[in-house]
Amino acid sequence: MQNDPLDVRCSECGKAAQFFEPFRFTCVVRLPEVPENSHVWGRVVVEELFPEQFSWEQPDCDKPKFLQPGETGVGYRLNERGMVWCKACKTFEASTISWPEDAFWKLNVKGHELVARNREHAEQILGFLQETQRAPNRKPALRGIPTALLTRRLQQEVSNKLERALATA
Numbered sequence: 001m002q003n004d005p006l007d008v009r010c011s012e013c014g015k016a017a018q019f020f021e022p023f024r025f026t027c028v029v030r031l032p033e034v035p036e037n038s039h040v041w042g043r044v045v046v047e048e049l050f051p052e053q054f055s056w057e058q059p060d061c062d063k064p065k066f067l068q069p070g071e072t073g074v075g076y077r078l079n080e081r082g083m084v085w086c087k088a089c090k091t092f093e094a095s096t097i098s099w100p101e102d103a104f105w106k107l108n109v110k111g112h113e114l115v116a117r118n119r120e121h122a123e124q125i126l127g128f129l130q131e132t133q134r135a136p137n138r139k140p141a142l143r144g145i146p147t148a149l150l151t152r153r154l155q156q157e158v159s160n161k162l163e164r165a166l167a168t169a
């Protein structure tokens, strides 16, 4: 249910900043007791992690539903409103982000866009690109790589660009 933190481009200094969801969602069966000051949304317990900036408002549906960027409908929209922390310029503030437009790990090769959620994900993608014998079934985290970028023709260029980005960020 929980997403790992996203790296976005800091609007102040342009370096990599971390985006945090303002709420923690836990399935009710996983908690021995419902923590104080939390909310219950169907089978999900919602904790406010930054109560001064974000208070919980239940979406207009009784059954918990989480929307990823680009998905429409009623539910809680992930990767949109939250806290952004930039280690480089010491900014920590409530922000609204656009994903994947604001992604820090983003590169374009011959019109094909590659987006990684964060540094670990970028490293994982690089490792995959550099494998000589790729497993035929991609792990879920690697399914978003445009197929064109995996061709012999482009793979080297993508891998070089990604390697350079990882070394200089």
Ligand SMILES: [Zn+2]
Pocket (backbone or CB within 6 Å): 010, 011, 012, 013, 014, 015, 017, 086, 087, 088, 089, 090, 091
């Ligand atoms: Zn910054």
